[in-house]
Amino acid sequence: MPEPSPSIIPSDDIAVAALDVGGPGDPGAGGKPRSLWSDAWHDLRRNPMFLVSALLILLLVVVAIFPSLFTGTDPTFCDLANGEGGPAPGHPFGFDRQGCDIYSRVIYGARASVAVGILVTTGVVVIGGLIGALAAFYGGKVDSLLSRLVDVFFAIPLLLGAIVFLQAFPFRNIWTVVAAIMLLGWPQMSRIMRGSVISVKESDFVTAARALGASDMRILTRHILPNAIAPVIVVATISLGLFIVLEATLSFLGIGLPPSTVSWGGDISKAQTSLRSAPHVLLYPSVALSITVLAFMLLGDAVRDALDPKLR
């Protein structure tokens, strides 16, 4: 990845595509058969890494939805007299160059990052998942065509494509940023979904469903997808963090979210000018961003460990 052109998630994570999603029937610890999912949940509840990251993400979502619960200061109220000032009563993180309260900007900045992360991830899972599943399910010509389409979008570096896309719009808002990242982010999901569906579609339970006369639609949605979605969920969780970094990178380059939006990426970009005189201006939004990304990565790692039978 190179730069956060998080275009590639190495097969460290993709390795899960090969995991055994053999469906229900694995005898659990209690002797009763448990599904892959309840088995995974059983493991997750005991994994401290999962608990810590899940709590962090929960807190983050609450902060993003109700920022006013955490601070009474208006993040857009700035007093130049306080410029680059250190911590003061009621302003634990000090002030940035314009004299805005850093603590409240960090709190209010969570919304942009979380919103972009969740919207992009949902979008790429739906689009990429659909295309990957169709390619794998129908195979043959459909597969060749869709796979070449994936190759085309894969050949353009994610960050580069997003910049070119954003530049084509005369205006900027959260939706253009989401669309830009989605445009080149979906092929990754598509490849993983395709691999996963191919490994599931020859299973006996699919043959059984077909023998009973189930339609293609029913086989795909009721039998294949529930058993093939695990690797996609793992990669999606990890990617969510990477998409947040990408949004911040675009804002850093000055073509992401508009300057009026309070966002970590924008604040980090502005902090460049204060780096020598007041490093704390850069510190707080960077730490907030990094912890957020770390939380999603840890969550993805924990979910993968729980879903991967090889590690049990």
Next chain:
Amino acid sequence: MGTYVLRRLLQMIPVFFGATFLIFYLVLGMPGDPLASMCGERGCDPATAAALRAQFHIGEPLHIQYFEYMKGILTLDFGETFSRRPVVDVMREAFPITLRLATVAFVIELCIGIPLGLLAGLRRGKLFDNSILLATLVIISIPIFVVGFTMQYFFGIQLGWFRPTVSGEAPWNELLLPGIVLASVSLAYIMRLTRTSVVENTHADYVRTAVAKGLPRRRVVTVHLLRNSMIPVVTYLGADLGALMGGAIVTERIFNIHGVGGTLFQAITRGEAPTVVSFVTILVIIYLFANLLVDLLYAVLDPRIRYA
């Protein structure tokens, strides 16, 4: 082998045209007058506007515009920048700089990433392994521009070990710090990939055979275990090579390097279509050939893989 390469080359053709058309569409085909974004708020002077209209066949259907432009590119006529400089000249300046930067980053990734990943994999579950896993996650989570600023501030300004910004010719020694920054995230991924792969292969039959034959541990680890564990790492490195060439936008901006990333970013924000499309075309070609190279390397690493 020959047929395999030929088939792969044929498969590249639609991907090449698809990817270049996609970029062409994004730069020139979006709704609105493409010249409006090219010349900024003051508008083009009539001579430039006419030249641009002629060069891109503006007003004609997009696919005709695309084919005319591609015809030029395939005969190595990449067009001119707004200041009437041939794009080829700009490329000749930018690509060697980025190639040096990418080489520095690539060497760092290989020389540090693989040995540390191997050690972590051999010591699975031990303190060293867990610290590597945690450290790599932290590195991946910190955005590259924060890493860049911080390193530039500490090593360039506070300690004065490196020049904080790179001069015009970008000699090797000045590219060391930017190279480290550029390599950091990939380095973390390579360590994790190597570690995972080594852990998976430690219990493979061929490793047991090699041990049973009485080979020294050093030979088992380097020749048998490591070589067979390299496949996912090489896959990643191949994709990374393409990304390093084009993805250095942020690093080149922080350290003021006038390589591919820096030039490309400027061209995109100015809407300088000839430069953008030409650079991206070259990058797509690099990406495609890097991937082909990776697939051919598989057979070298794992003798069981043969191409029909």
